[in-house]
Amino acid sequence: MTARSDLYAVIMAGGSGTRFWPLSRGARPKQLLGILGGPTMIQATVARLQPLIPAERVLVVTTAALAEETRRQLPMLKPEHVIAEPVGRDTAACVCLAAVVIERLHPGATMVLLPADQIIEPADAFQRALAVGADLAAQRRLVTYGIAPRFPATGYGYIRVGDSLSQDNGIGVNQVERFVEKPDEETAKVYVAEGTYRWNAGIFCWRSDVVLGELEQHCPWLTAALAPLADHWGRADFASVLDGIYQPLRKISIDYALMEKAKDIVVVTGEFSWDDLGSWDALYDHLPHDPAGVISQGQVVTHDCLDSLFYNSGRQTLVAQGVEGMTVVVTPDAILILPKGRSQEVKKVVDALKASGRADLL
Amino acid sequence: MTARSDLYAVIMAGGSGTRFWPLSRGARPKQLLGILGGPTMIQATVARLQPLIPAERVLVVTTAALAEETRRQLPMLKPEHVIAEPVGRDTAACVCLAAVVIERLHPGATMVLLPADQIIEPADAFQRALAVGADLAAQRRLVTYGIAPRFPATGYGYIRVGDSLSQDNGIGVNQVERFVEKPDEETAKVYVAEGTYRWNAGIFCWRSDVVLGELEQHCPWLTAALAPLADHWGRADFASVLDGIYQPLRKISIDYALMEKAKDIVVVTGEFSWDDLGSWDALYDHLPHDPAGVISQGQVVTHDCLDSLFYNSGRQTLVAQGVEGMTVVVTPDAILILPKGRSQEVKKVVDALKASGRADLL
Numbered sequence: 027m028t029a030r031s032d033l034y035a036v037i038m039a040g041g042s043g044t045r046f047w048p049l050s051r052g053a054r055p056k057q058l059l060g061i062l063g064g065p066t067m068i069q070a071t072v073a074r075l076q077p078l079i080p081a082e083r084v085l086v087v088t089t090a091a092l093a094e095e096t097r098r099q100l101p102m103l104k105p106e107h108v109i110a111e112p113v114g115r116d117t118a119a120c121v122c123l124a125a126v127v128i129e130r131l132h133p134g135a136t137m138v139l140l141p142a143d144q145i146i147e148p149a150d151a152f153q154r155a156l157a158v159g160a161d162l163a164a165q166r167r168l169v170t171y172g173i174a175p176r177f178p179a180t181g182y183g184y185i186r187v188g189d190s191l192s193q194d195n196g197i198g199v200n201q202v203e204r205f206v207e208k209p210d211e212e213t214a215k216v217y218v219a220e221g222t223y224r225w226n227a228g229i230f231c232w233r234s235d236v237v238l239g240e241l242e243q244h245c246p247w248l249t250a251a252l253a254p255l256a257d258h259w260g261r262a263d264f265a266s267v268l269d270g271i272y273q274p275l276r277k278i279s280i281d282y283a284l285m286e287k288a289k290d291i292v293v294v295t296g297e298f299s300w301d302d303l304g305s306w307d308a309l310y311d312h313l314p315h316d317p318a319g320v321i322s323q324g325q326v327v328t329h330d331c332l333d334s335l336f337y338n339s340g341r342q343t344l345v346a347q348g349v350e351g352m353t354v355v356v357t358p359d360a361i362l363i364l365p366k367g368r369s370q371e372v373k374k375v376v377d378a379l380k381a382s383g384r385a386d387l388l
Numbered sequence: 389m390t391a392r393s394d395l396y397a398v399i400m401a402g403g404s405g406t407r408f409w410p411l412s413r414g415a416r417p418k419q420l421l422g423i424l425g426g427p428t429m430i431q432a433t434v435a436r437l438q439p440l441i442p443a444e445r446v447l448v449v450t451t452a453a454l455a456e457e458t459r460r461q462l463p464m465l466k467p468e469h470v471i472a473e474p475v476g477r478d479t480a481a482c483v484c485l486a487a488v489v490i491e492r493l494h495p496g497a498t499m500v501l502l503p504a505d506q507i508i509e510p511a512d513a514f515q516r517a518l519a520v521g522a523d524l525a526a527q528r529r530l531v532t533y534g535i536a537p538r539f540p541a542t543g544y545g546y547i548r549v550g551d552s553l554s555q556d557n558g559i560g561v562n563q564v565e566r567f568v569e570k571p572d573e574e575t576a577k578v579y580v581a582e583g584t585y586r587w588n589a590g591i592f593c594w595r596s597d598v599v600l601g602e603l604e605q606h607c608p609w610l611t612a613a614l615a616p617l618a619d620h621w622g623r624a625d626f627a628s629v630l631d632g633i634y635q636p637l638r639k640i641s642i643d644y645a646l647m648e649k650a651k652d653i654v655v656v657t658g659e660f661s662w663d664d665l666g667s668w669d670a671l672y673d674h675l676p677h678d679p680a681g682v683i684s685q686g687q688v689v690t691h692d693c694l695d696s697l698f699y700n701s702g703r704q705t706l707v708a709q710g711v712e713g714m715t716v717v718v719t720p721d722a723i724l725i726l727p728k729g730r731s732q733e734v735k736k737v738v739d740a741l742k743a744s745g746r747a748d749l750l
Contacts, residue, residue, distance in 0.1 A: 342702070342719075342720070342723050343749055344748070345737055346725045346726070347725070347734070347737050349714075349726065357724060359705065360704050360705045360706075362709070363706070363708045363709070364711065368710050381687075
């Protein structure tokens with residue numbers, strides 16, 4: 027594994043996720059929670075990069091509301107490396123902003139972009155895949171990461187892989203044939219059966235100058251808007267200049283702005299397990315359960331229960347008797363109860379609370 | 389309806405009930421809770437006697453631990469009429485104690501004994517039945533109250549009725565043929581089908597001198613022990629004398645001590661509805677529910693739920709999404725979740741908490 031001294035990481039941590047309501051809140055989204063016990067997801071994300079990418083070369087792009095707590099959780103990062111977007115303008119702006127900053131810090135550096143709230147194990151397999159991608163990126167390739175699908179997920183985008191460029195030490199490198207949107211279940215089953223599809227992990231690697239060049243070609247208004255920012259890095263007016271640039275920007279994702287347009291993208295498929303932990307049901311696979319399939323976190327007493335998740339971060343004792351197939355989450359100001367397997371409905375709950383003016387709970 | 393000026397009521401309120409855990413606690417049993425909203429059950433019990441038995445002729449027998457709160461909830465009662473048993477010695481001792489006191493207050497008075505935690509409606513039908521029983525009691529009869537069974541309950545004792553003595557204005561009076569213990573379901577079905585059985589409501593009426601005479605005949609050690617108390621009524625040493633008498637007493641219920649032995653008991657069957665509210669499931673019938681059968685008490689938000697009870701007396705917002713057939717109870721220090729229809733299992737929960745040293749929750 028090559029330890030490149032020009033390799034930077036950019037952790038995208040702007041999510042305001044509500045999928046773990048009532049535990050996750052606007053002011054405390056999933057990445058800032060230790061939802062599995064132990065470190066928070068963003069702390070785990072930084073730790074998982076070590077030693078390949080030391081903390082001094084890790085940047086975080088987050089929101090103004092979350093920047094202070096993010097810096098508090100990541101004291102090993104330079105405070106100015108936690109960059110606060112004044113408003114959310116989708117992923118292409120985030121990538122472009124990060125590339126402008128990194129190109130300023132280290133011209134021609136290689137940068138890995140990754141979400142703050144994924145579960146990836148083990149770290150060494152992940153770092154080996156990152157290193158393979160970084161070497162390709164240093165050769166001016168655009169690199170994305172794919173996950174061999176474990177089931178016909180309908181919640182992820184997919185990547186259809188083309189020619190194999192290498193297959194070494196468990197790490198496959200292929201040409202990207204095309205990116206495809208979240209499929210319906212029928213289609214997802216076909217994708218899984220065919221073996222030529224990967225889940226799109228939302229992890230990318232490229233040189234800062236290369237991605238700026240690509241964006242200039244495919245989305246020139248974006249680079250034109252952000253380029254002037256380089257001169258303000260490290261200066262007192264950085265935040266206000268960023269604000270002036272960001273406010274009028276229209277939103278566009280990196281997928282639309284770049285990935286679906288660029289030629290010659292490669293996909294690296296590693297031997298690590300990956301979960302973007304999109305719901306309470308997904309969490310079920312990551313916490314220890316008893317022989318009856320019952321997960322108890324916090325102050326929980328269960329009798330005769332089956333196949334349920336009891337997640338108590340409140341002060342009360344939670345007692346469940348004869349409960350089957352339920353998810354129960356307790357926080358100091360809210361309690362959520364819903365059937366296991368239906369945790370995508372948390373979104374409905376959050377929408378309804380919003381509609382009924384219960385912003386205090388969001 | 390005769391308004392007898394010699395008619396007293398004795399409310400038996402010693403229950404430490406755990407069947408409504410976590411709402412009911414050792415220090416706050418069911419009768420001291422406003423479980424239906426509004427007045428507490430003991431307050432409702434006193435109110436239900438008005439105007440037949442005015443507050444100055446109502447006594448309460450409770451435990452030392454509950455006496456203060458009971459007096460606080462019933463400021464219209466004379467404080468000394470809330471009598472605290474130093475220890476629980478079952479219902480025969482309670483009845484004998486009350487009879488000794490009432491005989492001292494008003495020799496030859498008629499006394500109705502009734503539990504503090506039943507739901508009886510409407511009050512006027514109940515009072516009419518009480519008045520009929522009181523007139524019979526004044527003629528030196530032992531009177532008990534029966535409820536026409538609505539379903540084959542296995543949680544109640546039954547009374548088999550004999551000859552009809554009168555049937556007037558919806559109130560039946562019969563000779564008691566015999567008292568029977570809580571039946572199994574098969575037997576209960578037979579009882580309901582035969583039409584000659586009543587639920588034993590645990591409500592009695594008799595003259596104080598008559599019941600003391602009957603107890604002297606059937607349980608002489610009890611009257612011998614309690615008789616000396618009469619001389620201490622209204623004196624500073626009443627509580628300590630009562631303590632000295634009660635501590636060594638062995639426990640015996642009024643059913644064993646008297647009802648199953650005495651000849652010539654009559655049973656009054658009234659036209660009031662009656663529920664001893666023995667469980668969370670029983671409560672379900674007494675609270676308003678929406679068209680989907682969902683009861684929401686307190687701060688509760690439900691979507692797509694069916695046939696469930698959400699009882700929130702905590703400070704959190706309780707949100708239920710897609711929940712069917714569950715009972716959920718929230719208090720500031722405990723949350724209980726169990727399937728609807730299985731609320732008799734609350735006892736298991738309480739026993740387990742006791743066994744595991746969680747007296748703080750009991």
